[in-house]
Amino acid sequence: MNPKSKNTLNHLAIIMDGNGRWAKERKMKRTEGHKEGVKVVREITKWCATNGIKFLSLYAFSTENWTRPKIEVDFLMKLLEQHLKNESKTYDEYDIRFKVIGDTMGFSKKLRNLITSLENSSAKNSTLTQILALNYGSRDEIARAILKMNKNGIPNGISKNDMINLLENSLDTKEIPDVDLLIRTGGEMRLSNFLLYQCAYAELSFSKTLFPDFNIEELKKIIENFKQRNRRFGAI
Ligand code: IPE
Ligand code: IPE
Numbered sequence: 001m002n003p004k005s006k007n008t009l010n011h012l013a014i015i016m017d018g019n020g021r022w023a024k025e026r027k028m029k030r031t032e033g034h035k036e037g038v039k040v041v042r043e044i045t046k047w048c049a050t051n052g053i054k055f056l057s058l059y060a061f062s063t064e065n066w067t068r069p070k071i072e073v074d075f076l077m078k079l080l081e082q083h084l085k086n087e088s089k090t091y092d093e094y095d096i097r098f099k100v101i102g103d104t105m106g107f108s109k110k111l112r113n114l115i116t117s118l119e120n121s122s123a124k125n126s127t128l129t130q131i132l133a134l135n136y137g138s139r140d141e142i143a144r145a146i147l148k149m150n151k152n153g154i155p156n157g158i159s160k161n162d163m164i165n166l167l168e169n170s171l172d173t174k175e176i177p178d179v180d181l182l183i184r185t186g187g188e189m190r191l192s193n194f195l196l197y198q199c200a201y202a203e204l205s206f207s208k209t210l211f212p213d214f215n216i217e218e219l220k221k222i223i224e225n226f227k228q229r230n231r232r233f234g235a236i
């Protein structure tokens, strides 16, 4: 691998944090922060589709976010529903494939149908794959993968490398390459159960900017910095 290709940004992942605090600072309801966040999602997605990034993973709702007040959870579900209903033309216009990771069985039948419908209608688009993490947690994902493997049967005496392949093919991110760069906005420096396995060699970037204030200018600066890094992958 030449040094340049190690710094190719193929898969960008973002923990979109700080919506609630953004709203609180403005004496608005937390839900207003989420609404504003959706606008940033649209901008970032279009930018990625037009700037050579192949995979964009966005953490939208964690397995732990169900512990929030019902009114906030309901609002987030409504926002998701609106997005799935209204944005399908953008996916075709920008040649974006839509994919969900996470346990969608946790959602209403109506939402599940909307998710499947957009996944199917955009399945042939290939410039960018936008991966939305919904009811997603790495521990949940790994547990579901092991259950799946157990159900399908694990070959006796399987080698360690074949086991790694089998596990990776049982994860929600099957056929999606590892994360190259993970950005978390909102000032916290933690992963909060997001793509723990897939970020084994990801470069990390933490921004103090609250997600609704995050913009393309800052994204470009972070990517510039990423390109300067020396990714060693355990070698020297
Ligand atoms: C991230 O923003 C969006 C979701 C988790 C859905 P938050 O809602 O966590 O915002 P803060 O961290 O409370 O400011
Ligand atoms: C992570 O943010 C989850 C999403 C962005 C969807 P949280 O706000 O839920 O994470 P913690 O609670 O600060 O770790």
Ligand code: MG
Pocket (backbone or CB within 6 Å): 017, 018, 019, 186
């Ligand atoms: Mg938060």
